[in-house]
Amino acid sequence: MPARKLPRKTLCLLAALIAVAAGAYFLWRDLHLSSIKNVPIPDVVVENIELERKIDGKKWKLLSPRVEHKDNMVYGDSMDVTISDPAGKETQIYAAKGVFSRHTNDVTLRDAVGTMKEADGAYDLESGVAKYDSKSGIWYFSDGVTFKLTENNMVIRGKSGYYDSEKSVCRMTERGTITWGTNTEKR
Structure with a gap:
């Protein structure tokens, strides 16, 4: 069975969703860094x-x-x-x-x-x-x-x-x- 080509609009929408999901993941990870809490910082x-x-x-x-x-x-x-x-x-x-x-x-x-x-x-x-x-x-x-x-x-x-x-x-x-x-x- 031959592979179907996705329409250009669908590809752009899929790429935008992946970019938003990756950005949301990195933002969430930076806001919840547990290792930073354990680093001793001098006064x-x-x-x-x-x-x-x-x-x-x-x-x-x-x-x-x-x-x-x-x-x-x-x-x-x-x-x-x-x-x-x-x-x-x-x-x-x-x-x-x-x-x-x-x-x-x-x-x-x-x-x-x-x-x-x-x-x-x-x-x-x-x-x-x-x-x-x-x-x-x-x-x-x-x-x-x-x-x-x-x-x-x-x-x-x-x-x-x-x-x-x-x-x-x-x-x-x-x-x-x-x-x-x-x-x-x-x-």
């Missing part, structure tokens, strides 16, 4: 930020090329933190990544390198993770920590430790070594 993304705050009488300065603010947390890339207090102590820490809690004023820094200066000297530090507890004023270090006291030619290394900024006390809490003398470079 604010800021680039090249410099933030200064007074926290417990200390001046905090935070620099970062890019931060995201979400749920009272500030997540930063290449975060630099400087803390100055009226007694003359100054802490400068540079980190690959960092998190600052606006609610508690706590800070967590990853791959941290910095200097803690006091009236009687300075400590250079390196740590895989550095966490600051603002209530106690204590820095907690983990994933390896190194303190270098250049005035005393002393290097303190360990897996973890802490520094009490109020009492100026530094302790290694898990397996530490102390090297002092003329050659304190890492061997």
Whole structure:
């Protein structure tokens, strides 16, 4: 049986109906995207930020090329933190990544390198993770920590430790070594 040819009007009407149905489908799909609801969107993304705050009488300065603010947390890339207090102590820490809690004023820094200066000297530090507890004023270090006291030619290394900024006390809490003398470079 030979195929019948459809009239031109019928073909045009059929093509128009298919186009309208396809358009309606895409419109319905865009209006009901369930996957978009599951994508976390930051409250604010800021680039090249410099933030200064007074926290417990200390001046905090935070620099970062890019931060995201979400749920009272500030997540930063290449975060630099400087803390100055009226007694003359100054802490400068540079980190690959960092998190600052606006609610508690706590800070967590990853791959941290910095200097803690006091009236009687300075400590250079390196740590895989550095966490600051603002209530106690204590820095907690983990994933390896190194303190270098250049005035005393002393290097303190360990897996973890802490520094009490109020009492100026530094302790290694898990397996530490102390090297002092003329050659304190890492061997």
